[in-house]
Amino acid sequence: MTVEYRWGDGVQLKDKRLYVQNVGNLKVKWHREIPDQATIHCAYLKREGNEWFVVFSLELPDSAPTVHPGQPVGVDIGLHSLVALSDGQTIENPRWYRSTETKLVQAQRTLSRRKKFSGRWRQAARKVATLHRKVANQRLDFQHKLSRQLTDTHSLIAMEDLNILGLSRSRLAKSVHDAGWGQLITLLAYKAENAGSQVVLVDPRFTSQGCSECGCIVPKDLSVRVHRCPECGVVLDRDVNAARNILKRALPQTARTEPTVKSLSLDGCSREAAVL
Numbered sequence: 001m002t003v004e005y006r007w008g009d010g011v012q013l014k015d016k017r018l019y020v021q022n023v024g025n026l027k028v029k030w031h032r033e034i035p036d037q038a039t040i041h042c043a044y045l046k047r048e049g050n051e052w053f054v055v056f057s058l059e060l061p062d063s064a065p066t067v068h069p070g071q072p073v074g075v076d077i078g079l080h081s082l083v084a085l086s087d088g089q090t091i092e093n094p095r096w097y098r099s100t101e102t103k104l105v106q107a108q109r110t111l112s113r114r115k116k117f118s119g120r121w122r123q124a125a126r127k128v129a130t131l132h133r134k135v136a137n138q139r140l141d142f143q144h145k146l147s148r149q150l151t152d153t154h155s156l157i158a159m160e161d162l163n164i165l166g167l168s169r170s171r172l173a174k175s176v177h178d179a180g181w182g183q184l185i186t187l188l189a190y191k192a193e194n195a196g197s198q199v200v201l202v203d204p205r206f207t208s209q210g211c212s213e214c215g216c217i218v219p220k221d222l223s224v225r226v227h228r229c230p231e232c233g234v235v236l237d238r239d240v241n242a243a244r245n246i247l248k249r250a251l252p253q254t255a256r257t258e259p260t261v262k263s264l265s266l267d268g269c270s271r272e273a274a275v276l
Helices: 096-113 119-153 173-179 181-195 238-256
Strands: 002-006 011-014 017-020 024-026 028-030 039-048 051-059 073-077 081-085 090-092 156-160 198-202 226-228 235-237 269-275
Touching: 073 119, 073 181, 073 238, 081 238, 096 119, 096 173, 119 181, 156 181, 156 238, 173 181, 181 198, 198 238, 226 238, 235 238
Parallel strands: 073 156, 156 198
Antiparallel strands: 002 039, 011 017, 017 024, 028 269, 039 051, 051 269, 073 081, 081 090, 226 235
């Protein structure tokens, strides 16, 4: 449930407390301070389970453009490794939902046996909601840290322009949703803009099959996790090989034209606080 307020029309700050019309002054635990140069446009009060949050929509002045000193990197996102980089680094997929799935199944079975809208049904429903919220928070926290690390380190981040919506409707749907590819790309895009970096999306075809050294096509199915080229003899992790191909496709694109970047508009950004 979410309620929207225009700033100053029914909601405002008073001595570090949030005043809401017809409710009063609310004690707030701040996630982070609101910048002095920010202009607040809206406040959204939302309820998640038994917790209440307020999200501020802010407008900030444009920051001065910066030149990022880092090296470009290719990033292959997947299900075996969540991220593989062209420099050889791989980050395992934490599989947040899969690790909590057994508890969720038990909680949902308990919920299904309760009489709907009874006291015990509401208690079981809160438990299911709490587990789902925990998984979502774990995923978001991990991806915020990962995206910040990549954008602070690299001047250009090349990724595949995947049809995530189509993949989320396939037999891999649960794993794709668990990995949260779309959310990761979105976080990378707006953080890159703030850091002076770029996110470039390239054609994903044959990035896994092509050899990153000689360019020949080496067919392999998903079960084959190592790339072995019969022409040049290179042996690489399958995902690292794909990441290097992705970077090779992105570099000529950025040299010819402005990069194709999928990013969030930075006209405003959100700041979240918990209402206690």
